[in-house]
Amino acid sequence: MVQRVELEVSEKYQPNIEEVVLSSPDVDSYAAHTVLDLVANKPDAILLLPTGNTPKGMYRIIAEESNYGREVDFSKVNVLNLDEYWPISGGHFASFKYYMKHHFYNYVNIPREQRYIADGGYPEPFTETARIQGHLEVFKKKGIDLAVVGIGKNGHLGFNEPGTPHDMETWITELSEDTRRANASDFILPEHLYGIQESIPVPHHAITLGLGENGIRAAKHIMLLAKGEAKAEALRRAFREPSTEEVPASALQNHLNVTIVADYAAAEGLGAA
Ligand code: GLP
Secondary structure, eight states: OOOOOBOOGGGOSOTTEEEEEEOHHHHHHHHHHHHHHHHHHOTTOEEEEOOSSTTHHHHHHHHHHHTTTTSSOOTTOEEEESEEEESOOTTSTTSHHHHHIIIIITTSOOOGGGEEOOOTTOSOHHHHHHHHHHHHHHHHHHOOOEEEEOOOTTOOBTTBOTTOOTTOOSEEEEOOHHHHHHTGGGGSOOGGGBTTBOOOOOOSEEEEOOSSTTTGGGSSOEEEEEOSGGGHHHHHHHHSSOOOTTSGGGGGGGSSOEEEEEEHHHHGGGTOO
16 A cells, blocks of 8 residues: 655645655555556556666566466557667667566566667767657657656766756667666676676667657656655756756756656655654
């Protein structure tokens, strides 16, 4: 049973932003059930989905509860990922393609042709950004039901780093040193892959959906997940100060339907713990 603690409306900074503050395991459960309920009610839902440590618990619960599609059928769902490193091979353990397979696609019955992610191994990144943008626009016409997003410590969303204009479409971005450092642990070769794969340095670039209305903000509902004290300051800057390009997540202040799901430590930044 998810314990749901909402702020009083009068305490909210933005009326279009719902703030849900829970224990960390309940953040996973709340997020997973938001996705499961959506798909149960709308089997052909279109989702934008993230990677990172934060949503791992959400994916684990979706995997358990969908039970390979036997409990909740994902066979008509389409997914577009927010981003991917470039260059990186989709088979590399640190790629987001690999992440999605191991945390999500191995456990739900989404057909391969309904799983969309930028190909980090494609030699021409600009052709690849155009291809992904094309998919996003087709999905936007049909209606993107939900975008689940995380937030970087520097306020990044997808891989839109500080300074990114809020009206961007899919593009190739240069990763900040902060972000490369924050993600470096994902590039340490796991023991079970010794001899099969090589470590590579964190790439300097990524292909990411932009923040614009032809980007992440094309989704009808955006659910931002934040866990841990390291995210408190990013939440404060994104949602307790005026929207600015210096804080990419603050672009969500200009969207009609956002839910922030934060654990108690991250919610310190909202003054809500
Ligand atoms: C990554 C991803 C983001 C993610 C963020 C936070 O670099 N590109 O989509 O939300 O960083 O990751 P984590 O959840 O591991 O803190």
